[in-house]
Amino acid sequence: MDGKKEIRRRLLGLREKLDGQEWQERTQAAFRRAVSHSWFQAAKTIYCYVDFRGETGTRAIMERAWELGKAVAVPRTCGEEMDFFYIRSLEETAPGNFGVREPDPERCKVADGRDGLVILPGSAFDLRGHRIGYGKGYYDRYLEAHPGLLTMALAFDFQVLEEIPHEPHDRRAQVIVTDRRTVEVR
Template sequence: MRNLETKKEIRHKIIRLRKEMDPLVWQQATNTITETVINHPLFLEATDIYCYANYNGETGTLAIMEEAWKLGKSVWFPRVEGSEMNFYLVEQKEDLQPGAYGILEPTGEYKADGYDGLLIMPGVAFDEECHRIGYGGGFYDKYLKTHPDLHTIAVAFELQMYRELPFEEHDIKPEKVITEKHIYPLESGECFL
């Protein structure tokens, strides 16, 4: 790859840009992303939704969780336990409490089997081929390696998109990345902005 920024540089830059977003722009983009997710066939067809609580300027996810409940879907949130991440059932907002790094985590003990459903992935940056840079812990890569039947959608703001990112062959990329402007990978004929 030619002169690509390092993962560390990209993380620093994108986290700063997300934190600098105007709150109204953040909310409007989050609303658009949420509408696209909850109307996507992968969401509509799933009975189990594996979500996460947004943090550090990430795209909002709580409305996705609420829509899943309205549709009678089971909702699962991650909890980091040592070097592993597992998903636990969340039946109401009160089942989430601040955990590792101040991120909301489930308090329940009913662990997901991870054999079926849709996993909504966080990430710092993505490229047009859906390669992903996370926060560097490898939690989602590890989880998805042991739960390969889960479908995956990442949610991100368009400002998190790159033409090309550095990646490792073992990195697991989402099937789709949904931003306020596009669903990646782009259909033929669409242009990367």
């Protein structure tokens, strides 16, 4: 089995090769699966990444959440830590660390992290819910500190492998939603 760095490099390379039309079609298919899932429907708060560099798009997920009266919280990193902050629109974000859009902590309230659904980004996932992120461990630490949150990975189907390497501290996704399928791990 390849190591995490090799898998990350290979799958991010495949993701970068998607043209705009294919990215949009795959994102739309994943969006439909995500928002129709019972966990999304029941959640009062959606903790969602802001897509960057070809990640499966999340704008429509956030917009649907707002339409349904749900709270939306997006991440902001500071050093080794990450917190989520409530936003009412993407206008309340600006490029931050790594160029990813982040909320302004002066204008946005920090989310409590007690309950809700976290939409997880990543470079690779496996059928048991293991995840390879981007190597910084932000989501692993956040989920360890907030065990009441449900987790749904969002990815393109080619990012889901049979098995990937993992560490004991890695937090698993409970559900994986792609453009082609929903994998219930729990």
